[in-house]
């Protein structure tokens with residue numbers, strides 16, 4: 001990775017817009033930008049200057065009126081000299097600025113290369129660089145806030161004291177090996193075990209945050225299933241707050257899966273409306289029902305909709321059996337209509353199955369909106385669990401981080417067995433170094449180029 005050349009890219013999204021920004025970073029940024037700008041004064045660090053963008057030829061013609069900001073090394077995003085040219089957001093103008101920069105000696109930036117430079121120059125650690133990407137990719141404000149915390153170093157700060165304890169223990173054991181000839185043990189086994197536990201416990205707590213962190217990062221899928229005509233599409237429309245799916249009084253209206261993502265508790269939830277499940281009347285319906293079953297199988301959470309006005313049918317029971325033991329909510333829809341056979345449509349545990357755990361039941365009316373807030377609250381409870389209320393900082397949201405924490409825990413477990421087996425401290429140290437390496441990889445203190453390319457390759461150009 002060459003850090004000494006000057007890179008250029010359009011930093012704003014493709015297409016037309018109010019303004020568009022071209023960013024130049026590297027030692028030659030100012031020299032390259034200078035000929036295309038008609039400046040009445042020299043560029044000053046941290047100051048935005050309005051000037052003409054010109055064709056740097058013998059007869060300079062004005063192309064646009066721009067605002068140029070110069071960030072002097074090391075007080076910039078990448079820690080290099082950076083020049084940002086804000087032009088009117090015309091793709092041709094922006095492309096031309098890039099071409100002029102290339103002609104002036106700049107190189108086209110790779111995706112994420114600005115952020116990678118910030119990382120390689122030590123301004124951001126790897127978790128912070130990844131947070132930049134997550135912040136840009138966030139679909140909800142809550143996700144953005146979580147990413148902003150990580151950008152602020154929340155995860156690194158949480159890891160720091162854990163790593164310090166591990167380093168201290170390694171130092172203690174290393175010292176012991178140096179004096180091994182004196183035949184003094186540095187610490188009794190119980191002390192060593194105790195100190196490994198002090199590293200392990202907070203890591204276990206951190207690992208546990210991934211259950212929620214994964215949902216925050218990836219969101220989840222919620223399938224709405226049930227017999228035809230129970231009001232699945234009507235409920236779907238209520239939850240997405242628009243008439244997205246077709247609703248008719250005819251059973252078998254929905255054929256294909258209809259999906260829409262909404263934010264519930266700041267978490268993106270993909271709602272999937274499905275075809276009513278019954279013995280199909282034609283080929284299209286039967287394919288639709290097959291898709292319903294697949295959506296049911298794939299969903300993180302299932303809403304089983306039943307018609308509160310009708311007795312529970314065999315199809316209803318079959319669906320309820322299918323979601324047993326899975327996160328599910330039973331929605332008793334059409335609560336605005338009088339029940340034909342009293343309340344309590346979903347039977348309690350039968351005598352034959354006394355321990356069956358029944359899913360939560362929520363009466364709703366998709367017609368009047370009654371019960372919809374309660375349904376939303378129930379979904380939120382499933383989504384966020386108890387974590388949602390006590391907003392933790394520095395939790396694990398990335399599979400990469402989760403894997404490395406779990407690798408570190410594996411190494412620590414091996415170290416504990418090594419102490420128990422009274423193996424020489426040299427061997428024990430190998431496990432502890434293994435754990436340290438995994439923790440270092442999270443923040444990027446040790447990483448290979450392959451991993452860096454993999455991570456920064458997922459960024460957008462110009463970031």
Ligand SMILES: Nc1nc2c(ncn2[C@@H]2O[C@H](COP(=O)(O)OP(=O)(O)OP(=O)(O)O)[C@@H](O)[C@H]2O)c(=O)[nH]1
Pocket residue numbers: 226227228229230231232233234235246247248249250251252253254255274275276277333334335336337364365366367368
């Ligand atoms: N009274 C009343 N009618 C409802 C309610 N929810 C839906 N309906 C009516 O029930 C009929 C079927 O609604 P849909 O939302 O199309 O039902 P569905 O489950 O999607 O049906 P399929 O797509 O055929 O499986 C329509 O006439 C709706 O207006 C409700 O809560 N109360």
Ligand SMILES: [Mg+2]
Pocket residue numbers: 232233234245246247253254274275276
């Ligand atoms: Mg429908």
